[in-house]
Amino acid sequence: MTPVPLAELNAMDKARFVATLGGIYENSPWVVEAVSAQRPFASLTALHEAMSLAVQKASDAYKRALIDAHPDLAGKAARAGTMTADSEREQSSAGLDRLNQADFDALQRLNGAYREKFGFPFIICVRRHSKDSILRQFELRLHNDGARERDTALGEIVRIAALRLDQQVSAADRLKVHGRLSTHVLDTYSGRPAAGVGFELHELSSTGEGRLVAQGTTNVEGRTDAPLISGRPIPVGRYELRFAIGAYFGGTGAALAEPPFLDVVPLRFGVAEPEGHYHVPLVASPWSYSTYRGS
Amino acid sequence: MTPVPLAELNAMDKARFVATLGGIYENSPWVVEAVSAQRPFASLTALHEAMSLAVQKASDAYKRALIDAHPDLAGKAARAGTMTADSEREQSSAGLDRLNQADFDALQRLNGAYREKFGFPFIICVRRHSKDSILRQFELRLHNDGARERDTALGEIVRIAALRLDQQVSAADRLKVHGRLSTHVLDTYSGRPAAGVGFELHELSSTGEGRLVAQGTTNVEGRTDAPLISGRPIPVGRYELRFAIGAYFGGTGAALAEPPFLDVVPLRFGVAEPEGHYHVPLVASPWSYSTYRGS
């Protein structure tokens, strides 16, 4: 789907404007309608803030309707195929469309308990979370009182809207919704970037299993041609970078033991800021390595 | 079994000397007989070298008989319970008495191929190896020619004998048959040893599964009260040390993200010298760590 230029949105008649952005807030075109007359917007940020303000100023009934317009996570609508295309893509990005039975059951149990306590569906900006982080947030938010939880839900809805705007509208400015995860391998045996090092990035579940999310080989600068994750939030979660540093040093002619002291080096780290920059380098010789949160 | 003092061995009559040390070389008391008249031995080293020389000088027929006196690994004798107690303990130390079906089948296939090629059982000093390292050595040695492989087998027999002597005889000197694996955790956030850090040491199989071989908590010096492995060879293999450094820093009052950048830190390394000293420290802040082969 090609993004619509902001200038075009500014020039549309109201009906077309609402039709184009009606899905930014799930099944709630009234949010877009509310800001139509404020056009032209000078920036994507201004458009996003206007819609966010419209939600904030809406009556309690409208706020509640906005919340109710969202589907359960991995719920009935997902099984029936009646979610909006946006929701479908988002739930899929966190793996909610391919849960194992235990996770599926956990989610149904949480959906039920949550609806029973609050009377509305659990809403979270799933693109900012891994599956485990969603389950954890679910558990934590069940402890909130109703007023606080309604505000939390609305806050998540605004985050969802920001990400949808970011994908569907092009403009000179960008919303601050992207994080970046990158790496760099330095060879302290030879004093140069480590080129040609195979690596994998795994997202770890709470039970320690990994889901491969990126892989490749370092370039001549010891970096990757593109960040491992960029152009989107980094899902909150736990990760492991694995570097085939034994194979690399074996290939440079360094004398290695069998098995080598260092072969596949795992760097395990957590991401807590989805919009943050995480640079996780590996500085290694055949007998030592270090890492740190870089920038 | 209490070790016998060397002085006592020196003072025994020949029959008792042979009865006492007859099992050092598997089912082959002739090796002990051959050195009985050289007593008194000034040191355990001298006793070991004399027996090793007796093997080296023996006729081909005796050498071959010595090799044939050994049981297959995880073979018929193991299943029938007819191995010597020494062999039983040794094979158990590498987990050969509790193989999964795939490993058991692999070993039977290798035993068969090896016997067919060389006509004698595969002998390896199993206390110097992990299960995976045994399988790997087995594969490698199948490529040897007969003469080289006979020498390799005799070399392993001498290593087995050294370890048995080390356990069964006490003397002022010790044979160089022990390795040492140790660790140390330094806290570079506070500039002091990291006390109370939970850790585990796992031996990794080729498929990445871990077998817990040690666990504990660092003491006030950031060290362990005893080395993780000592008083025996370190089995050749791949290991992973895991440190609960997130819980440690959380306990010191450092402000951590949720999830923390560093939680459980895995250090994965290979051991190639069973009699070596491997010191694998963790030098960590909440946002960085390094390790190296220390001493």
Next chain:
Amino acid sequence: MTPVPLAELNAMDKARFVATLGGIYENSPWVVEAVSAQRPFASLTALHEAMSLAVQKASDAYKRALIDAHPDLAGKAARAGTMTADSEREQSSAGLDRLNQADFDALQRLNGAYREKFGFPFIICVRRHSKDSILRQFELRLHNDGARERDTALGEIVRIAALRLDQQVSAADRLKVHGRLSTHVLDTYSGRPAAGVGFELHELSSTGEGRLVAQGTTNVEGRTDAPLISGRPIPVGRYELRFAIGAYFGGTGAALAEPPFLDVVPLRFGVAEPEGHYHVPLVASPWSYSTYRGS
């Protein structure tokens, strides 16, 4: 002096072309004349290579004249103020115009010994060297035989010409005559770039004294706004970067001892490749630091 565009050079009549580039090879306009007819040059590289080839193909008498056209280092011409402006700037960049008496005497002694042995002046591309590195090269090259030394001198002349071309001509391509020295400070106490860290870069003499060549404060990314050295070769030599890391950590509220364990951290390193990229980061907590040759 504004660089002349390559296109302009290509369009000039021969006299103006020679007048414009006549000084690229010291007092030797014949080199430029020799390539005038090859115009237009597609790139600066092509122009440089053509002139370099002209030198290489010249007769021995011309080569010798080219060498003789150069002044001594810190010699009579320098004192008399009769050097070309280019030579003056170059000798000044390595501090040859403000030598202490001991260095001046050493240079006169070397100039004399060199002239006596080879019969021509010592030529070195001084912008690629520190004062100490020049003295060291001088000593080393006195051991060459005449033929080898003549070739070495011509090689240095070509390097001098490349740097002059780089400054005096603009084109789409650049000659590979620039190195880069940069740094980066990471704070592993807080997991972020260390902003506002004062630093100094000193060039060290053989006697350990430092000459300040750059100083500043790290920016919000923990970097410097521009590389410490760029747009020119990094003089071969020994350097020390000093970081006021104690003041930085004191300012972040970390509890420091008095005096702090780390206050001013010196990183001392050598540069051997004037056209190389040297990235020398500091990764530090109040109780630890590391550095490495990065990229």
Next chain:
Amino acid sequence: MTPVPLAELNAMDKARFVATLGGIYENSPWVVEAVSAQRPFASLTALHEAMSLAVQKASDAYKRALIDAHPDLAGKAARAGTMTADSEREQSSAGLDRLNQADFDALQRLNGAYREKFGFPFIICVRRHSKDSILRQFELRLHNDGARERDTALGEIVRIAALRLDQQVSAADRLKVHGRLSTHVLDTYSGRPAAGVGFELHELSSTGEGRLVAQGTTNVEGRTDAPLISGRPIPVGRYELRFAIGAYFGGTGAALAEPPFLDVVPLRFGVAEPEGHYHVPLVASPWSYSTYRGS
């Protein structure tokens, strides 16, 4: 001077006891007399605490006399050679007997200002300080009020006494008056201790000059045969360890540039706890190094 065993002290008649320990508190044998009847002391600690308590319980006049019994630092008594042998040795240990003119003048000025404000001599346990740290404490303590400064002076007198007791009496227990400064060099290029690395330890003055306090070569374990400082407090101050790591790696056959990236590596650090353990290791390859406060 051979230490006197505690048992002997316990068995002496009073006169001899007082004569033996009379100098522990400078020119004030009454402190020893006061505890004579409490003999036998079970430990050196008990003896020290008894004398310290006697000082604490003494009348103001006695306390003041005790303070007045001490000489100025580098003062008239020092010049006249009329200090006790203990004071002479102590002042010499901090270099107070060989001050340059500027430091001497500073000290005279401080002595004068201090006497004028407080009416008694400035007392500090000089063995716990470097010259610079003494000057700094002097400046700081000039800001105290009289009561606080008298208590500070008495506290220092007790520290002086503890160090004198530690040297002059032998017992099963030791007073906690010793610090330890040690190092260790690890070679991450070869994965082993770095043996044969030349090193120097300098105490740095505020103006950056170094005073060599220890030097040597690492042993086969990459350590020094004895700690760099032990058996005494580590003087509060700033230090620099210098390691000839370039020469070391050159000797191992590693390919180094000329000049090498790392040649002499300086580690500069401060000591704030004279009775602490400072372990300052160097973990290095030819292209990287790290250090930290270890244990």
